[in-house]
Amino acid sequence: MEYLKTESATQLPAISTEETALVEAIQQPKHQILIEMIEDLDQRKKVMRKIEAIEDIIQTSDERKQEKVQLWADRLEKDPRTITRWLERVEKEGLASIVRATRSDAGKIKGSKRWKHSAQYWIDFILKTYKDGIKAGFAMALDLTNNQVKSHAELELGLKEGEYPSHMFVYKIIEPLIEKKNRKVRNPGQGPGIIVKVTSGKEAGKWVEEDIEVIRSNQVWQIDHTRLDNLLADKEGNLAGSVWITAVIDTWSGCVMGYYLSFSSAGSHEVALALRHAILPKQYGPEYQLQKEWEVCGLPEYIVTDRAKEFKSAHLRHIASDLNIKLRLRLYTEQGGVVERLFLELKSEFAALILGFKGGSLKERPDHPEKYACVVYEDYDRKLVRHLVDHHNQHLYPRVANQTRLMRWKAGLLGSQPRMPTSERELDLCLMKSLARKVQERGCIEFETLVYTASLSRDEDGHWRYDKTANFLKAYEGQKVVIRYNPTNIVYILVYTPEEDDQPAKFLGTIRARDLKEEHLSLKEWEDRKKKMREEGKAIDQSSILAQQRDLYTSSIEQARTLKQRRKKENNRIVRNSKHSDKVVELHPPKLSSPRAKPKVENVDSEIASSVLEDLEFTQEASEVHVQPALYVVSDWNEFVEDEW
Incomplete structure (x- = not known):
């Protein structure tokens, strides 16, 4: 059996002592490679490629060695550290050490000695977590399964990092179960960079470019919206559809502001409501199960959006003008990477773990997602709030070590405090568009079939009672006012005077729905409740009402027809029995010279003529009108009396 030898040392150029040792290691027969034993042609090609790389690097001078290592790393699609380890291994053991075809433990899944549980324990847990998620209709990506492993290890088992499998081990277990697809890698954009390229509009047909250097929190907010990948249900279990989210992101920290x-x-009013939520401090009850507080708030200096029509509306410009906020449009799509990154996270780490996940495309859509749609809007909102507060804002900021997004937002505030509006009334313009309503009797307003009044106040026990003194709308009965409301809670609405003579509207107060006992009711929930009441009303047997109405109508129509026929029959009988000829009588004779004069009627039967003349004479006598003397307008009454006297 012959061995394939490399080039002899006499053919190599002059090299250093260290390089000579490497060459000698290659030339030693005991380290030569038995090429004939490598039957796989591809494997043999890889081996010869490695040898070529090692020889080329050895013959390179010290000044260019790192450059040559990087060059071969790019050619072989390896990390430069891998090439360096090959050189060290060849120096110690020869070329056979870097071209070994297989390891003795190849194909075996091995764990770490530091793990508190065996490798088989973690393999079983990983596979069970992944398969259970798939059966439930979740989009169990690799990172989602790794998050479950990490949560189980740290929260349930009390382990520290290194005492449980890393993400690479989890990926290695799951990858054989996932069908490999050619996925298009999408660049999410620049992200929270230092420079944001924007435009304020066009001048002379050209976009006016502007560079904003982001150096602090609440300097630049970005707003965008997308449809979330979950099918929701109503309280009766019927399919309600999916929802849109309008998100407000701080560019400096990446925190979700609202x-x-x-x-x-989403339209301009949804954008305004999201902006209002972002500016105000946020308080949530125990039903949200938050472990952290949503501390971010304040007024921004800039709002950067894309060029959709809702971001260029007069409503949003009015809000920005009142709050001293500058509106800018993104000059390039890549500038919105910070928002796109949030949407990608909501899809892969939130929506994928909610029942009813339908996927963003047909390729990733599970079978029959509507069967799993059981989460109602209120529960979905609570889950989303907890994800944004306890997960996204508490996540490590990607470009700064040991700092969460919330910590970065706090550290980046100018003066350590956010700029806030003087009162919540300044943000009323962000509420739903204004509606004109007429104040009815006793100071009531009707809206969405609900009656709102200001004549309510709480007693000592917290119950709503009638209070005549609290009715500030009593003075506006019969007048028109303007109302604004938040569609997430229509129990309370705000009342303003209308804008007149370029004068701004004046806030009058808050009124409450008179017949609602709960303190929170969304417009969508109220509309669903009304729809349900209508459907329940249709289900009740009301045939007796319809029958009564139908019988009443038909009987009245029949009576009207009978009465008409009787009148026609009686009229015909009178005409037949009368002695009237076919002569025509002039019903409107010319004006008589004397009230008692009788007009001449020619070609008329004597009896008919006499009766007609009597009727006309009676009519003329009855229609006589006594004319009052004319009235005079006297400028000086005393002078008039003296003259007439």
């Missing part, structure tokens, strides 16, 4: 959910596609 949001708004809607079943319809």
Whole structure:
């Protein structure tokens, strides 16, 4: 059996002592490679490629060695550290050490000695977690399964990092179960960079470019919206559809400042509601199960959006003008990477773990997602708030070590405090568009079939009672006012005077729905409740009402027809029995010279003529009108009396 030898040392150029040792290691027969034993042609090609790389690097001078290592790393698609380890291994053991075809433990899944549980324990847990998620209709990506492993190890078992498998071990277990697809890698954009390229509009047909250097929190907020990948249900279990989210992101820290959910596609008013939520301090009850507080708030200096029509509306410009905020449009799509990154996270780490996940495309859509739609809007909102507060804002900031997004937002505030509006009334313009309503009797306003009044106040026990003194709308009965409301809670609405003579509207107060006992009711929930009441009303047997109405109508119509026929029959009988000829009588004779004069009627039967003349004479006598003397307008009454006297 012959061995394939490499080039002899006499053919190599002059090299250093260290390089000579490497060459000698290659030339030693005991380290030569038995090429004939490598039957796989591809494997043999890889081996010869490695040898070529090692020889080329050895013959390179010290000044260019690192450059040559990087060059071969790019050619072989390896890390430069891998090439360096090959050189060290060849120096010690020869070329056979870097071209070994297989390891003795190849194909075996090995764990770490530091793990508190065996490798088989973690393999079983990983596989069970992944398969259970798939059966439940979740989009169990690799990172989601790794998050479950990490949560189980740290929260349930009390382990520290290194005492449980890393993400690479989890990926290695799951990858054989996942069908490999050619996925298009999408660049999410620049992200929270230092420079944001924007435009304020066009001048002379050209976009006016502007560079904003982001150096602090609440300097630049970005707003965008997308449809979330979950099918929701109503309280009766019927399919309600998916919701849109309008999110407000701080560019400096990546924190979610606020949001708004809607079943319809987002418009300018949804953007305004999301902005209002972002500016105000946020308080949530125990039903949200938050472990952290949503501390972010304040007024921004800039709002950067894309060029959608809802971001260029007069409503949003009015809000920005009142709050001293500058509106800018993104000059390039890549500038919105910070928002796109949030949407990608919501899809892969939130929506994928909620029942009813439908996927963003047909390729990733599970079978029959509507069967799993059981989460109602209120529960979905609570889950989303907890994800944004306890997960996203508490996540490590990607470009700064040992700092969460919330910590970065706090550290980046100018003066350590956010700029806030003087009162919540300044943000009323962000509420739903204004509606004109007429104040009815006793100071009531009707809206969405609900009656609102200001004549309510709480007693000592917290119950709502009638209070005549609290009715500030009593003075506006019969007048028109303007109301604004938040569609997430229509129990309370705000009342303003209308804008007149370029004078701004004046806030009058808050009124409450008179017949609602709960303190929170969304417009969508109220509309669903009304729809349910209508459907329940249709299900009740009301045939007796319809029958009564139908019988009443038909009987009245029949009576009207009978009465008409009787009148016609009686009229015909009178005409037949009368002695009237076919002569025509002039019903409107010319004006008589004397009230008692009788007009001449020619070609008329004497009896008919006499009766007609009597009727006309009676009519003329009855129609006589006594004319009052004319009235005079006297400028000086005393002078008039003296003259007439």
